Amino acid sequence: MTSDDAITPDPETIAGLERWRELPIRQQPEWPDAEAIERVHRELALMPPLVFAGEVDRLRQRLAQAADGQAFLLQGGDCAETFAGATADNIRARVRTLLQMSIVLTYGASVPVVKMGRMAGQFAKPRSKDTETREGVTLPAYRGDIVNDYAFTEGGRQPDPARILRGYHTAASTINLVRAFTTGGFADMREVHSWNRGFAANPANARYEQLATEIDRAVRFMEAAGANFDELRDVEFYVGHEGLLMDYERPMTRIDSRTGLPYNTSAHFIWIGERTRQLDEAHVDFCSRIRNPIGVKLGPTTTPDDLKALADKLNPDREPGRLTFITRMGAGKIRAALPPLLAAMKDEEVKPLWVTDPMHGNGITSSTGYKTRRFDDIVDEVKGFFEAHREVGTHPGGIHVELTGDDVTECLGGSEQIDELGLESRYASLCDPRLNHMQSLELAFLVAEELRAHA
Numbered sequence: 001m002t003s004d005d006a007i008t009p010d011p012e013t014i015a016g017l018e019r020w021r022e023l024p025i026r027q028q029p030e031w032p033d034a035e036a037i038e039r040v041h042r043e044l045a046l047m048p049p050l051v052f053a054g055e056v057d058r059l060r061q062r063l064a065q066a067a068d069g070q071a072f073l074l075q076g077g078d079c080a081e082t083f084a085g086a087t088a089d090n091i092r093a094r095v096r097t098l099l100q101m102s103i104v105l106t107y108g109a110s111v112p113v114v115k116m117g118r119m120a121g122q123f124a125k126p127r128s129k130d131t132e133t134r135e136g137v138t139l140p141a142y143r144g145d146i147v148n149d150y151a152f153t154e155g156g157r158q159p160d161p162a163r164i165l166r167g168y169h170t171a172a173s174t175i176n177l178v179r180a181f182t183t184g185g186f187a188d189m190r191e192v193h194s195w196n197r198g199f200a201a202n203p204a205n206a207r208y209e210q211l212a213t214e215i216d217r218a219v220r221f222m223e224a225a226g227a228n229f230d231e232l233r234d235v236e237f238y239v240g241h242e243g244l245l246m247d248y249e250r251p252m253t254r255i256d257s258r259t260g261l262p263y264n265t266s267a268h269f270i271w272i273g274e275r276t277r278q279l280d281e282a283h284v285d286f287c288s289r290i291r292n293p294i295g296v297k298l299g300p301t302t303t304p305d306d307l308k309a310l311a312d313k314l315n316p317d318r319e320p321g322r323l324t325f326i327t328r329m330g331a332g333k334i335r336a337a338l339p340p341l342l343a344a345m346k347d348e349e350v351k352p353l354w355v356t357d358p359m360h361g362n363g364i365t366s367s368t369g370y371k372t373r374r375f376d377d378i379v380d381e382v383k384g385f386f387e388a389h390r391e392v393g394t395h396p397g398g399i400h401v402e403l404t405g406d407d408v409t410e411c412l413g414g415s416e417q418i419d420e421l422g423l424e425s426r427y428a429s430l431c432d433p434r435l436n437h438m439q440s441l442e443l444a445f446l447v448a449e450e451l452r453a454h455a
């Protein structure tokens with residue numbers, strides 16, 4: 001379609017995109033210079049989109065299949081991406097880890113996996129407190145690299161609008177490399193062994209190697225029998241992040257010339273956090289007006305009425321694949337809190353996609369002062385998620401995890417048995433603790449077993 005035959009958007013659609021400005025809003029920084037932020041808005045609004053609306057539509061179809069029990073969503077990446085961390089090595093390690101997890105799930109549970117990085121835009125963080133105090137000094141909390149610096153200095157913690165543009169460029173180079181990896185041969189299923197290269201030898205890797213050997217043998221057999229695996233060279237890979245910082249999300253939202261409808265072109269998938277999912281506030285209103293599939297994080301206090309109201313607001317036409325509920329209840333609560341929510345949506349003709357985030361309800365602080373999570377709690381929440389779906393008769397549709405491809409020591413336990421003293425050796429996250437490569441693979445094997453049992 002040329003710009004001449006672009007569909008003209010309805011003026012009400014355009015006006016609706018500004019409605020959030022009149023509503024209560026949470027978790028936004030106090031920018032020191034109103035003019036500077038306006039300049040950034042104007043500049044960002046002219047930058048090329050990072051994703052194409054047609055890809056967003058295809059993802060919606062894939063998520064509809066997952067909601068229907070025909071596929072499974074794997075969503076993972078850093079808690080908080082950083083500008084310095086957007087290196088080729090880091091991005092490759094994360095993509096490889098997700099590909100490995102996905103092959104474990106596909107092969108282990110015979111289910112197509114929708115692959116999505118918590119990547120290329122996961123730069124803004126909601127915080128429990130607006131400030132942080134260290135040794136008697138109080139400064140604004142770190143809100144992610146797109147807002148301020150982690151360095152605990154007055155200048156560092158000052159929100160800086162120029163960071164939004166750097167966030168855009170970092171997201172652009174990240175998504176560029178992700179696309180190169182996933183469509184340039186790196187993600188070819190015949191490379192299953194090579195994805196494991198470079199990661200330290202450990203029991204999860206050894207189990208993976210065994211599985212890769214089986215896949216290799218099956219692929220060689222099928223090729224000998226005439227199957228053409230060249231078609232499986234490229235993989236679909238999507239990106240998503242929390243749609244938190246409105247000064248980034250709004251300028252990245254554009255009108256699709258094919259349909260005249262608004263798409264947030266900063267990512268395929270946008271989710272609303274547990275702290276900003278109030279029905280009559282800015283984030284829910286804004287997300288209700290964009291075409292991207294929307295996720296909502298749900299903590300243990302969510303009620304069936306909250307769910308119904310969110311579904312009415314975010315998916316009034318009950319479009320398949322439009323709405324994903326990402327539950328993050330905590331291992332001790334999920335078995336009581338989730339079944340009534342599943343039951344409340346069970347009779348809907350078009351069901352939401354149910355995804356478990358076993359990370360955010362299981363945060364603890366170690367005696368040595370690190371934010372951490374126990375691998376056992378994460379596993380227990382995943383098991384509770386499958387149990388709840390079995391009890392109610394609904395589809396467990398996906399998993400959302402904070403992970404890295406690196407060998408960090410941020411979560412306790414796993415077969416490497418990271419203990420409290422071990423945390424400090426390679427703790428790199430600037431916000432919440434992530435699963436390392438081995439813990440991620442271990443979790444994938446567990447999910448594959450649960451999925452197989454559920455089938």
Ligand SMILES: O=C[C@H](O)[C@H](O)COP(=O)(O)O
Binds near residue numbers: 079125127128129432
């Ligand atoms: O990633 C999620 C939140 O941003 C994070 O859990 C908030 O952490 P805080 O409680 O240290 O602010």
Ligand SMILES: C=C(OP(=O)(O)O)C(=O)O
Binds near residue numbers: 079126273328
């Ligand atoms: C803040 C996050 O999660 P939640 O909204 O579930 O706390 C997150 O996923 O980074």
